[in-house]
Amino acid sequence: MSIALEHINYVYSPGTAYEKQALKDVCLEIPQGQFVGIIGHTGSGKSTLIQHLNGLTRATSGRILYEGKDIYEEGFDMRWLRSQVGLVFQYPEHQLFEVDVLSDVCFGPKNQGLSQEECEERAKEALELGGFPEKYYRQSPFELSGGQKRRVAIAGVLAMRPKVLVLDEPTAGLDPKGRDEILDQVERLHKETGMTVILVSHSMEDVARYVERIIVMNRGEKMLDGTPREVFRHYKELEKVGLAAPQVTYVMHDLKERGFDLSPDATTIEEAADEIMRSLS
Amino acid sequence: MIRDITIGQYYPAESRIHRLDPRVKIVCTLLFLVSLFVQSSLLGYVIATVFLGGVIKLSKVPLKYIVKGLKPIVILLLFTVVMNLFLTQGGEKLVHFWIFTITENGLRTSVFMAVRLMYLVAGSSIMTFTTSPNGLTDGMEKLLHPLNKVNVPVHEVAMMMSIALRFIPILLEETDKIMKAQMARGADFESGNIIQRAKAMIPILVPLFVSAFRRANDLAMAMEARCYHGGEGRTKMKPLKYKTRDRMAYIITVVYVAAVFAAGRFVDFKLWIF
Numbered sequence: 001m002s003i004a005l006e007h008i009n010y011v012y013s014p015g016t017a018y019e020k021q022a023l024k025d026v027c028l029e030i031p032q033g034q035f036v037g038i039i040g041h042t043g044s045g046k047s048t049l050i051q052h053l054n055g056l057t058r059a060t061s062g063r064i065l066y067e068g069k070d071i072y073e074e075g076f077d078m079r080w081l082r083s084q085v086g087l088v089f090q091y092p093e094h095q096l097f098e099v100d101v102l103s104d105v106c107f108g109p110k111n112q113g114l115s116q117e118e119c120e121e122r123a124k125e126a127l128e129l130g131g132f133p134e135k136y137y138r139q140s141p142f143e144l145s146g147g148q149k150r151r152v153a154i155a156g157v158l159a160m161r162p163k164v165l166v167l168d169e170p171t172a173g174l175d176p177k178g179r180d181e182i183l184d185q186v187e188r189l190h191k192e193t194g195m196t197v198i199l200v201s202h203s204m205e206d207v208a209r210y211v212e213r214i215i216v217m218n219r220g221e222k223m224l225d226g227t228p229r230e231v232f233r234h235y236k237e238l239e240k241v242g243l244a245a246p247q248v249t250y251v252m253h254d255l256k257e258r259g260f261d262l263s264p265d266a267t268t269i270e271e272a273a274d275e276i277m278r279s280l281s
Numbered sequence: 282m283i284r285d286i287t288i289g290q291y292y293p294a295e296s297r298i299h300r301l302d303p304r305v306k307i308v309c310t311l312l313f314l315v316s317l318f319v320q321s322s323l324l325g326y327v328i329a330t331v332f333l334g335g336v337i338k339l340s341k342v343p344l345k346y347i348v349k350g351l352k353p354i355v356i357l358l359l360f361t362v363v364m365n366l367f368l369t370q371g372g373e374k375l376v377h378f379w380i381f382t383i384t385e386n387g388l389r390t391s392v393f394m395a396v397r398l399m400y401l402v403a404g405s406s407i408m409t410f411t412t413s414p415n416g417l418t419d420g421m422e423k424l425l426h427p428l429n430k431v432n433v434p435v436h437e438v439a440m441m442m443s444i445a446l447r448f449i450p451i452l453l454e455e456t457d458k459i460m461k462a463q464m465a466r467g468a469d470f471e472s473g474n475i476i477q478r479a480k481a482m483i484p485i486l487v488p489l490f491v492s493a494f495r496r497a498n499d500l501a502m503a504m505e506a507r508c509y510h511g512g513e514g515r516t517k518m519k520p521l522k523y524k525t526r527d528r529m530a531y532i533i534t535v536v537y538v539a540a541v542f543a544a545g546r547f548v549d550f551k552l553w554i555f
Contacts, residue, residue, distance in 0.1 A: 056464060056465060079469065082464065082465055082466075094492055096488065107463075107466055107468075107484065108466040160467065
């Protein structure tokens with residue numbers, strides 16, 4: 001039960017003046033149930049990478065195995081894969097089109113060939129999981145606020161009951177409150193359903209709080225891969241490629257340099273506070 | 282798919298043709314097109330071929346691209362050739378079977394027509410390949426400027442054109458994104474009969490329209506916030522100015538046109554029936 005990428009290369013518009021290698025020899029394995037963060041600068045290939053996971057973009061070379069099966073093999077059911085690996089695009093609210101919220105969320109399950117009742121049941125379940133208030137079910141999705149629209153769009157993917165949920169910058173353009181709400185919801189989902197969650201972001205702070213593993217992309221290559229602690233130890237290298245470790249990492253390293261006896265590996269404010277208290281007592 | 286259409290596309294490169302003033306390219310392209318249609322001598326076409334070949338070579342646009350641009354007109358081309366071949370009468374009869382007759386004139390006209398059409402498309406695509414859309418509208422605006430006197434809103438039309446052109450890649454990208462997002466939700470655009478396929482387009486078209494209106498609104502706001510009020514008194518950051526190479530290009534083109542005319546009129550050069 002995992003996704004494995006083997007030596008994935010992807011070239012945009014090969015043979016034209018716009019040719020560009022977006023992914024270079026990426027190898028990756030994501031076991032079922034992991035909460036993974038993919039971080040990278042704009043243009044580092046992170047969005048391209050995740051579009052490979054459900055077969056929307058076909059690698060120029062390399063293999064992708066989902067649960068041990070090669071997805072590029074003749075006769076592989078791509079639509080099945082897409083219902084297993086739910087991909088929420090950046091600004092997913094831009095894909096809404098139906099007359100009301102419920103029918104929009106039903107679009108995914110309907111494409112899976114389920115009956116009307118079953119679709120609605122799943123849609124309601126997904127909306128509930130996403131913390132969407134029931135009184136708006138019959139409203140036009142275009143009349144909702146930005147944050148609510150995004151919940152509807154995410155529910156639209158959840159309604160297919162995917163085993164893997166991939167979110168591309170789910171907090172882009174939201175205010176701090178909306179951001180925390182969405183991320184908390186995703187974390188709850190991960191805990192309650194045990195699904196694999198892959199969170200793409202350029203904000204280290206966002207990701208560090210939630211994920212168990214961070215993959216850092218740079219210029220189409222996998223640069224670092226490990227737990228947040230391991231990755232943030234390389235904060236100097238991260239800076240060189242235009243990324244930054246969470247602010248607490250800097251505070252902790254500064255404190256250590258100035259003679260405090262503590263481990264600078266804390267990744268969240270809570271951890272850092274505990275560590276400072278420990279070293280003081 | 283949509284990206285395969287090369288006619289009207291810009292091919293970024295560093296070449297002498299790319300650096301020319303867009304006005305030069307527009308005027309010279311027009312002159313070239315006129316030169317194709319007002320004459321019909323073999324030598325004239327030889328000169329046109331040399332001229333076109335030289336320009337393609339100088340522009341550094343791969344020949345493959347220009348040939349690809351000819352693809353959309355293949356049917357039109359075949360139609361024209363066949364029509365001219367059988368319907369143009371006059372001169373010696375070359376082939377005759379059943380109700381079809383191919384005459385000397387018919388063969389000549391159809392071959393020349395094919396060459397004209399191909400050069401027409403190749404010539405104008407060289408212009409669009411080597412001029413950015415903004416350059417083209419800039420050049421157009423400047424060329425049509427005199428029409429302002431007769432109350433044609435030249436600047437406004439040019440602005441609308443450049444906005445429309447600017448939005449083509451944006452909307453293409455948007456379509457691609459929405460298509461992918463709906464495919465991620467299991468949408469299927471490839472199977473089914475024509476009605477099912479048309480229905481499958483709704484999840485793409487609705488978000489696309491919504492986003493087009495949103496973008497138009499944002500753009501209008503942004504323009505007004507920067508006090509845009511139309512053409513009057515507006516200056517350019519990079520005003521178009523003729524340089525030596527532009528004058529040279531005009532001279533070369535005029536010499537070419539003169540040569541084509543002279544070849545048709547004063548030189549008696551014939552191969553078989555052409």
